Amino acid sequence: MEVKTNVGKQKYIFVTGGVLSGVGKGITAASIGAILQAKGTKVSIQKCDPYLNVDAGLLNPKEHGECFVTKDGAETDLDLGHYERFLDLELTQKNATLSGALLSQLITDERAGKFHGQTIQLVPHLTGAIKDAIQLASEGSEVHIVEVGGTVGDYEGLSYVEAIREFASRVGRENCLYVHVVYVPFIQTSKEFKSKPAQNALNDLRGFGIVPDCVVVRTDDPAPVSIAMKIAAFSGVREDAVILLSNAKTVYEIPLTIDASGINAVLERFTGNTKKADLSKWRNIADAQAASFSQKVRIGMVAKYLDNEDTYLSVIEALKAAAWQEKVDLELVWINAEEAEVTDFERMDGLLVPGGFGGRGIEGKIRAATYALEMQKPYLGLCLGLQIAVIAAARKAGLKDANSTEFDPETKHDVVYIMEGQAGKESTGGTLRLGDYTAELIKGSQAAKAYGATEIIERHRHRYEVNQKYLQAIEKGGLTISGLSPDGKLVEYVEAKGNPFFVATQAHPEFKSRPYRPHPLFVGLIKAAAGQ
Known part of the structure; x- marks a missing residue:
């Protein structure tokens, strides 16, 4: 060097x-x-x-x-x-x-x-x-x-x-x-x-x-x-x-x-x-944090690591920043993904499923996405949160055993599957789809409105992708594709029509949020949860 x-x-x-x-x-x-x-x-x-x-x-x-x-x-x-x-x-x-x-x-x-x-x-x-x-x-x-x-x-x-x-x-x-x-x-x-x-x-x-x-x-x-x-x-x-x-x-x-x-x-x-x-x-920022606002929003974080907030540090900071900007008090409620049931979701103003790996707590997260789809509950899915939403929609459309091959390698309906060229590398480091990638958003979509743009760049960290062979079933289950990679091969954003805010992305937008410039997707979730 x-x-x-x-x-x-x-x-x-x-x-x-x-x-x-x-x-x-x-x-x-x-x-x-x-x-x-x-x-x-x-x-x-x-x-x-x-x-x-x-x-x-x-x-x-x-x-x-x-x-x-x-x-x-x-x-x-x-x-x-x-x-x-x-x-x-x-x-x-x-x-x-x-x-x-x-x-x-x-x-x-x-x-x-x-x-x-x-x-x-x-x-x-x-x-x-x-x-x-x-x-x-x-x-x-x-x-x-x-x-x-x-x-x-x-x-x-x-x-x-x-x-x-x-x-x-x-x-x-x-x-x-x-x-x-x-x-x-x-x-x-x-x-x-x-x-x-x-x-x-x-x-x-x-x-x-x-x-x-x-x-x-x-x-x-x-x-x-x-x-x-x-x-x-x-x-x-x-x-x-x-x-x-x-x-x-x-x-x-x-x-x-x-x-x-x-x-x-x-x-x-x-x-x-x-x-x-x-x-x-x-x-x-200090004044905004010290302030007490007249309205409170309760966001349910459906996750499997509940005893170490550092695991989701950037997500939490992005939520806080969005709440400060919108002048609402944030109550972050941890929902154990392994035990999550409908009664946990009912008392929330919005739901968030963060990124992650492995099968622990997956069914609870799928229940959260299903509830948000059926009850028009504001929902933000990050990376795994998008894959969860896709599985939920496919099952809602009648593919009862729809799953990701990460969680069920033998599933008959692999609506989420291993990326091309990534098979056999599931346990090795540095082989994920990592860093900045461009996505093209559908004009007029919730995502495009939130960003105020139709071409955006976000950071990624994942290996599995949405299997576009199942797009018809996914759409029948209540989701629309609102963002793709420039070549159209990869699904980057999905959302639900009729929901005040249901956006899921394959990316990790939390990494680009700032305390004095919150990320627009987190602002969108907070606004919808506050009924704005």
């Missing part, structure tokens, strides 16, 4: 974490980026994950949260979703770096003889690959933000910590800002905050040769200034560079909270940009 060596005035911010994982590094990184953008700085951002996976495509969503898909088809960690929503950027595969991909390439290059007999080692070869990946992802920006996944001290993350330490020698220490995010617990029995774990985490980082320029202290409740003073004294970090950050009601308040903290002084010293950040859009 060739990278530029003359970086000029380009700056790099590295965000690491200590004490425990899930402490908020991704939101912190995205919020710093939002503040810099609000000052007129061009930013880029990247997630470096020490996992030995090649990408996030095969990670269990129940454990790791949703798999976020970029426009060029990279299957990534959910933090890239945070980045896109906060920074309104469309990221690519270069913005997500996993150890498995780097190691795989190193081994491929070694087997091809590109190292001319050298002994291949973590240092300098893996660390060099990490540095190259960082510099490649930074191209075109003034400040590049890098979040290092995991916790400093994890075995698998040591190469990344060493790489970002070495990176200062490549671009100059003055061009690198190290931000360490730590957690300070509150002990109920003694009624005091304990900073010792944070002190140890800072010692770990210093032991690897990095003295942070800024420490973000995460707490559940607001901590006293004495905690910041104590951490500053033990870490050697300036007091005004120790930022106390307690839990917020919503992640979209965090850019405002961080901006009001001492981090502005840190960023100004680092970048030289002393402009006041224009955070008006974040204040508007």
